[in-house]
Amino acid sequence: xxxxxxxxxxxxxxxxxxxxxxxxVAVNAPDLILDFAxxxxxxxxxxxxxxxxxxxxxPTTPCGGVRLETPAGDAAGxxxxxxxxxxxxxxxxxxxxxxxAGAMSSIGSGHVRFMDAGRETGRFDFSGADFAxxxxxxxxxxxxxxxxxxxxxxxxxxxxxxxxxxxxxxGTVEDxxxxxxAPVPPKPQTAPLNLSKITLEKRGNTVSLDKKANAAHGEIxxxxxxxxxxxxxxxxxxxxTRSNSIDLDLGCLYExxxxxxxxxxxxxxxFGDYRDPPYIxxxxxxxxxTRTEGENLRINGQYWDEIQRIVVYAFIYEGTPNWAEANxxxxxxxxxxxxxxxxxxxxxNDRPMCAIALIENQGGSVKITKLVDYYRGHLDVxxxxxxxxxxxxxxxx
Amino acid sequence: MAISLNKGGNVNLSKEAPNLENVLxxxxxDARATDGQAxxxxxxxxxxxxxGKVPSDAYFIFYNQKTSPEGSVEHTGDNxxxxxxxxxxxxxxxxxxxxxxxxxxxxxxxxxxxxxxxxNFGQVANAFVRVVNRDNxxxxxxFDLSEDYSTETAMIFGEIYRxxxxxxxxxVGQGYAGGLRALALQHGVNVG
Numbered sequence: 176x177x178x179x180x181x182x183x184x185x186x187x188x189x190x191x192x193x194x195x196x197x198x199x200v201a202v203n204a205p206d207l208i209l210d211f212a213x214x215x216x217x218x219x220x221x222x223x224x225x226x227x228x229x230x231x232x233x234p235t236t237p238c239g240g241v242r243l244e245t246p247a248g249d250a251a252g253x254x255x256x257x258x259x260x261x262x263x264x265x266x267x268x269x270x271x272x273x274x275x276a277g278a279m280s281s282i283g284s285g286h287v288r289f290m291d292a293g294r295e296t297g298r299f300d301f302s303g304a305d306f307a308x309x310x311x312x313x314x315x316x317x318x319x320x321x322x323x324x325x326x327x328x329x330x331x332x333x334x335x336x337x338x339x340x341x342x343x344x345x346g347t348v349e350d351x352x353x354x355x356x357a358p359v360p361p362k363p364q365t366a367p368l369n370l371s372k373i374t375l376e377k378r379g380n381t382v383s384l385d386k387k388a389n390a391a392h393g394e395i396x397x398x399x400x401x402x403x404x405x406x407x408x409x410x411x412x413x414x415x416t417r418s419n420s421i422d423l424d425l426g427c428l429y430e431x432x433x434x435x436x437x438x439x440x441x442x443x444x445x446f447g448d449y450r451d452p453p454y455i456x457x458x459x460x461x462x463x464x465t466r467t468e469g470e471n472l473r474i475n476g477q478y479w480d481e482i483q484r485i486v487v488y489a490f491i492y493e494g495t496p497n498w499a500e501a502n503x504x505x506x507x508x509x510x511x512x513x514x515x516x517x518x519x520x521x522x523x524n525d526r527p528m529c530a531i532a533l534i535e536n537q538g539g540s541v542k543i544t545k546l547v548d549y550y551r552g553h554l555d556v557x558x559x560x561x562x563x564x565x566x567x568x569x570x571x572x
Numbered sequence: 573m574a575i576s577l578n579k580g581g582n583v584n585l586s587k588e589a590p591n592l593e594n595v596l597x598x599x600x601x602d603a604r605a606t607d608g609q610a611x612x613x614x615x616x617x618x619x620x621x622x623x624g625k626v627p628s629d630a631y632f633i634f635y636n637q638k639t640s641p642e643g644s645v646e647h648t649g650d651n652x653x654x655x656x657x658x659x660x661x662x663x664x665x666x667x668x669x670x671x672x673x674x675x676x677x678x679x680x681x682x683x684x685x686x687x688x689x690x691x692n693f694g695q696v697a698n699a700f701v702r703v704v705n706r707d708n709x710x711x712x713x714x715f716d717l718s719e720d721y722s723t724e725t726a727m728i729f730g731e732i733y734r735x736x737x738x739x740x741x742x743x744v745g746q747g748y749a750g751g752l753r754a755l756a757l758q759h760g761v762n763v764g
Contacts, residue, residue, distance in 0.1 A: 179723045181694025305690065309607055320719055331606035331695060343605060 178299040178315075180330040185323060186257070189289050189297040193324065195256045197290040198269060199249035200314065203283035204303075208274040210337070211251035213241050214344055216266040221345030227264060229253060232518050236260075241267060246290045255317070257324050266318040268329075268344075272311040272337040279306035279332060287315040287328075299328040310336035313343075393476045393509060395534075395541065399425035399489055400469030401503035423503060425470040428486040428562050429453050432536075436562055438553070439472065442492065454478040455485065474534075476509070479541065485534040486546070486560050489519065490553075491527040498524060498549070505531050507543060517545050530556050574702070574711035577743035583713045585703065586738035593667055594706035597679055598659030599729065602697040611696050612684040615661040616752060617645055618759040619674045625760030627673060632761045633663065634752070644669035645677065664706070665732065667739055676733040678759065682752040686725035693721035693747060701729040703741050715743035725751050 176189055187193035200211050215227025215236060222228060227236050235242035240259035245252040255267065269287055273279070280303050288298035299315055306312070312332035318325055333339035401423050426440025431453055439447035439455045449456040454475040472487065489503055498519055507515040519529055526549035533544040550556050554566045575583050585592050599615045619631035619640060626632055630641045638647040644666045651660040665677065679701060683691050693699065699721070702714040715730055724747025731742050748754055756763045 179692075179694075180690070181692040182722045183694055183719065307608065313606070325719070327694065329695070331604075331608065334607040339607075 176297040178297060178326070178328040180299070180301065180305060180328050182299075183325055183327045184297070185325050186317065187324075189326065190291045191296075192291075194258045195254075195291075196296070197244055197246055197252055197254045198315070199246035199252040199288045199290055199295075200269060200271065200286070201248070201250045202271060202285035204277075204281065204285075207277045207282065209250070210272050210274050212270050212272070213253045214268045214270060215241060215260070215264045216268060216344060217263055218265045219345075220266060222341075223345070224263070225346075232516075240264070246288075246293075249288075252290075257317075266316055268316040269314045270312060270340055271314055272340060277310070278334075279303060279309040279312055282306070285314075299330070301330050305330055306332065308334045310334060311340040313340070395474040395476055396508040397425070397427075397472040397474070397487055398469050398506045398508070399423060399472075399503065400506075401501045422492045423470070423501060424490045424492050425457065425472050425505070426488055426490060427455060427472060428488070428556065428560065428564070429455055430483045430485075430562065432481050432483050436564060438564070440490070442490070449473055449475050452478075452481065454481060479536060480539065482536055484536065486530055486556060486562075487532045487534065488528060488530045488556060490529075496524045496527045498529065503529075507532075509541070515543060517547065519547055526550055528552055528556060530559070533560070575713045577713060577715045577741075579715075579717075579743055579745035581715075582740050582742040584735070584738050584740050585712060585732070586740075589705045589710070589712045592705055592712070592739065595665040595667060595732070596659075596704040596706050597663045597665060597677075597732070598702045598704055599662065599679070599681055599700070600658060600660045600702075601681075601699040605697075609689045609691070611691060613660065613696065613699075614650065614682050614684050614752065615647070615663060616680050616682065616755075617647070617663050618678040618680065618755075618761070619645060619670070620676050620678060620759055621673050622675045624676075627671075629761050631674070632756060632759070642669055642671060644671070659702075676731050678731045679729050680726065680752075680755050681729050682726040682755065686751055692723045692725050693717075693727060694723050696721075699729075701743075703732070713741050715745070717745050721745070721747050724748055726755050728755070 176184060178184065190196040202209055210230065212228055212230035214222055215224070215229070217223045226233070229236055229241045229243060231243070238259045238261055240256050242254050243252070244254035253269070282303040284300065284302045286298050286300045289296045301314070309332035313329045316327050316329055318327065333343065424441050426438060426442070428436070428438055430436045435452065437453065438445055439453065439457050441457060447453055447456040456473050458471040458473065474482070474485070487505065501519070503519040505517050517532055519531065528550040530546045530548045530550060532546055535542045548559070557564055557566065575588065577583060601611065601613055604611050614635055616632070616634035618626055619633070620626055630637070633640055633645050633647050635647065635650045639645070646664045648662045648664060663679070670677070681699070683693065686692060697718065699717045700714060701717070703712045704710065705712055717727070717729060721727055726748045728744040728746045730744050733740055733742065753763050
């Protein structure tokens with residue numbers, strides 16, 4: 176069945192079993208970066224539970240009713256099992272949002288298609304001619320009406336991009352600075368939804384920041400932030416209430432070109448130094464969990480040539496390890512480069528330490544490799560990466 | 573408690589609301605939540621004889637001809653966006669003044685400039701038609717069409733018709749391509 180924009184159909188008429196199918200999404204737009212997501216919405220069309228937004232950083236819903244699965248030949252996709260969805264989820268909306276410049280009018284052809292056991296059973300074709308200045312689209316939705324699952328080919332969107340889309344679903348995105356004349360409001364307890372970033376999705380993914388000729392890298396800022404879901408019911412998009420129960424520390428192992436090796440971390444008060452070796456400095460220790468900006472590690476890019484390699488890690492100093500609830504992520508910011516984000520998205524609650532990323536000097540370029548490996552402590556990280564330091568148990572002042 | 577009809581269902585207005593005389597036919601839909609050109613939906617009403625045709629063009633009530641010759645039907649005005657709660661457009665009918673030769677009042681909604689704007693009813697959310705007794709402001713019957721339309725650009729939402737001396741309402745929910753012009757021609761209106 177070919178669905179026209181605006182057309183509705185019963186799922187049972189598209190997929191014989193009426194319950195399980197995979198949606199494949201593709202857009203022919205070589206110059207644009209598109210992010211696809213599936214929003215699981217309540218009866219009011221709102222994303223009342225952030226865990227039901229399925230996208231590259233959150234590959235499955237808690238119930239397993241929606242998970243990332245890309246059919247061959249498509250750019251993205253979602254395996255759907257309607258029978259697994261809780262009754263609170265009334266609607267699944269498949270969306271596409273532009274990351275970076277552009278508008279949907281400049282896309283070529285695109286489609287959302289229903290796949291049943293590898294066979295296409297229905298599709299909705301669209302093209303740039305259907306759109307104008309939209310930067311985020313609701314492509315297709317699957318919804319429950321009087322106990323029957325149906326689909327509707329939407330093909331409508333928002334010029335305001337992902338932020339407007341999230342707003343439509345009742346979420347909040349904190350990315351616009353407050354007007355200068357207005358009093359500065361208290362900083363909301365929600366982390367900003369990053370609209371411009373590179374995300375290293377899988378372990379072993381790498382990205383290289385090439386140094387422009389005769390230019391230093393500038394400051395490489397590594398931020399560790401986390402939220403917990405232990406507090407009141409979350410309202411914000413990706414937001415959460417910070418709990419005092421977990422003290423997450425950011426630190427790194429480093430090795431300089433001259434062979435010197437050590438750590439930069441709050442534990443043992445080795446905060447490093449920005450202007451002198453190791454050219455890596457930790458801002459401060461956020462022990463209270465009340466600072467919303469998290470912890471920062473700065474690498475002085477002017478001296479990048481002096482640095483051989485760095486393993487960035489997070490360490491739960493106090494509190495029971497619960498990585499899944501900590502929802503920790505680090506971002507790496509380099510001037511003039513897209514922000515890089517790594518989620519600590521697997522959970523080993525028996526291990527208090529997570530080696531997050533390996534940063535290497537490769538012929539002057541900054542090569543970043545996602546690790547997200549969990550360890551019992553520093554010694555194990557050291558052994559894995561063959562650092563060769565001596566370790567004794569330390570305590571913070 | 574108003575009656576809610578499904579497509580094809582009907583209700584006897586004279587029995588549900590005895591002595592019903594001053595009727596408001598309310599039509600509504602959600603304003604466009606997304607960016608792009610607004611959905612401009614227009615309500616119209618064809619006053620047709622037994623043969624389904626208007627006695628003359630004067631019995632086609634729409635945004636450019638808001639009142640029937642004898643004044644029994646009056647269109648209250650054009651809403652260009654669907655913004656606001658409740659009815660977006662409405663038509664007043666005084667049942668006792670409807671000429672005897674008129675058997676049915678066919679209530680239609682069309683999307684203005686649908687082809688140029690690449691719009692259809694499937695993109696419009698929460699469309700409904702309802703019949704209200706203006707004398708006590710009570711809703712007599714309602715028909716929510718959301719699941720009964722798709723890629724059409726013109727729809728018969730419902731009709732009020734004579735039956736054995738009573739007035740009845742039927743939830744029609746029938747869509748057509750071709751917009752208001754096609755529906756006008758079908759009901760015997762001479763469209764220029």
